[in-house]
Amino acid sequence: MREIIDLESYPIDRPESEACRALLARCRADLERDGMYNLSGFLRPAPLAQAIREIAPVMAEASFTHQRDHNIYFEPEIPALPADHPALRRCTTVNHTVCADQIPDSLVLQVYAYAPLMRFLAETLAIERLYLMDDPLARVNVMAYHAGEALNWHFDRSNFTVTLLLQPPEAGGAFEYRSGLRSDSDPNYEGVARLLRGEDPAVQSLTLAPGTLTLFRGKNTAHRVTPVEGRRERLVAVFSYYERPGVVFSDAERIGFYGRAA
Numbered sequence: 001m002r003e004i005i006d007l008e009s010y011p012i013d014r015p016e017s018e019a020c021r022a023l024l025a026r027c028r029a030d031l032e033r034d035g036m037y038n039l040s041g042f043l044r045p046a047p048l049a050q051a052i053r054e055i056a057p058v059m060a061e062a063s064f065t066h067q068r069d070h071n072i073y074f075e076p077e078i079p080a081l082p083a084d085h086p087a088l089r090r091c092t093t094v095n096h097t098v099c100a101d102q103i104p105d106s107l108v109l110q111v112y113a114y115a116p117l118m119r120f121l122a123e124t125l126a127i128e129r130l131y132l133m134d135d136p137l138a139r140v141n142v143m144a145y146h147a148g149e150a151l152n153w154h155f156d157r158s159n160f161t162v163t164l165l166l167q168p169p170e171a172g173g174a175f176e177y178r179s180g181l182r183s184d185s186d187p188n189y190e191g192v193a194r195l196l197r198g199e200d201p202a203v204q205s206l207t208l209a210p211g212t213l214t215l216f217r218g219k220n221t222a223h224r225v226t227p228v229e230g231r232r233e234r235l236v237a238v239f240s241y242y243e244r245p246g247v248v249f250s251d252a253e254r255i256g257f258y259g260r261a262a
Contacts (some may be wrong), residue, residue, distance in 0.1 A: 001114055003106065004047040004210040010039055012120040020120075027215075029194070035179045035217040037124065038206075041112070042213035043164065051107045052166055052235065058103060059144050064087040064259045072153045072222060073194060076226045082174070086193035091152035096144040099137040099258055105137075110237045111164065112140050121215060123243065125160060127249075133240040136249040137258055142166070145173060151225040153196060156218030162239040163216070165208045170230025174205045175224035195222055 007013050011020045018115075030037035041049070051146060071078075072086045075211040081088055111117065113132060122130045145151065178195055180200070182188040194200050205226075206216065216223070228234050240247075251261040 001110070002118075004044060004111065005117075006041055006076065006093060007112070008046055010042055013192065015116070015123075015135065017117065017248075022213050024120070024123055029127070031124060031215070031217065035221045036177070038208065038211050039213040041211050043211035045211070047107055048166065048211045051237075054106045055098060055108070055142050055166070057094060059142065059233075060097050062102060063098050063136070063144065064221055064257075065094070065096050066257060066259075067092065067094045067159055070152070070154070072155060072196065073156070074154055075098065080187070081189060083145045084205045085189065086196060087189040089193075089196045090149075093152045094145070094149040095151060096146070098142045098144075099260060100140040101136045103140075103142070108142065108164070108166075108237050112237075120240065121162060124215060130241040130243065131245045131247070133242060134245070135240075135254075137254055137260075137262075138249050139240050141238045143236055143238065145169070145228045146228060147226065147228055147233075148228040153224045154218075154221055155222060156216075158240075159219055161214075161216050161218050162241060164237040164239065165210055165214070165235075166237060167206065167232065167235040168210055169228040169234040170232045172227050172229035172260055173234040174226045175205055175208060176226060177218075177221055178203045179221050181222045182220050192222070220234075253256045 001007070001013070011024060012023070014020050027037040032164065054251055069090055069092050073089055078088065103109060118130045122128065178200055181191055181195060191200070195203065225234070249257070254261045
């Protein structure tokens with residue numbers, strides 16, 4: 001794995017080392033302050049190019065196009081709000097998805113299942129252990145965004161998300177986020193409405209380098225990826241880990257996300 005991951009800069013394979021403890025402290029501080037941390041250059045350039053070569057033909061020939069009209073909550077309605085409330089403003093997300101079962105021997109899946117990575121992620125989150133997802137489709141997804149396509153404003157369902165940026169677009173495709181827009185006790189619907197009107201000065205924008213690993217707490221932080229520009233698609237892998245073993249999607253969820261149940 002040393003030839004794939006930059007374990008000199010990110011010594012996650014040596015958890016007792018001073019360098020790893022310093023990295024852990026930095027990631028925890030970033031997570032507390034920003035709701036996220038980024039490990040730029042986590043994947044080395046040559047393996048990164050290999051990962052793209054492995055995925056590109058599958059993406060071109062067998063990806064599922066997921067187009068969805070939604071509100072920021074990905075819910076048909078919010079009982080506390082009238083249907084015309086500005087916090088329920090509709091938007092569109094379009095991407096193209098390759099599932100884990102379509103790239104079973106890929107470098108991306110090797111990184112996903114790397115035990116020192118799972119241990120390090122768990123430590124940054126201050127939880128005892130993370131488990132691989134058992135779902136053969138959802139455990140790892142690679143998503144492509146072509147020119148004009150975007151991941152629109154939303155909150156995540158999960159407590160955290162782990163992504164690996166494989167390829168940035170020529171332009172656009174910036175990651176925008178608004179930390180702490182709501183809390184578990186305060187939905188802040190008026191603040192959500194201001195965000196969707198483009199009136200929130202606390203929105204931040206981040207352009208990531210290829211090979212960057214990101215852990216992000218998106219449950220209460222609104223976020224989006226702006227529309228991609230140019231001929232080069234944006235490619236990002238999404239790693240699904242859970243605090244308990246045996247997690248799988250239902251058939252209905254698989255069909256909704258991937259157009260197939262198995």
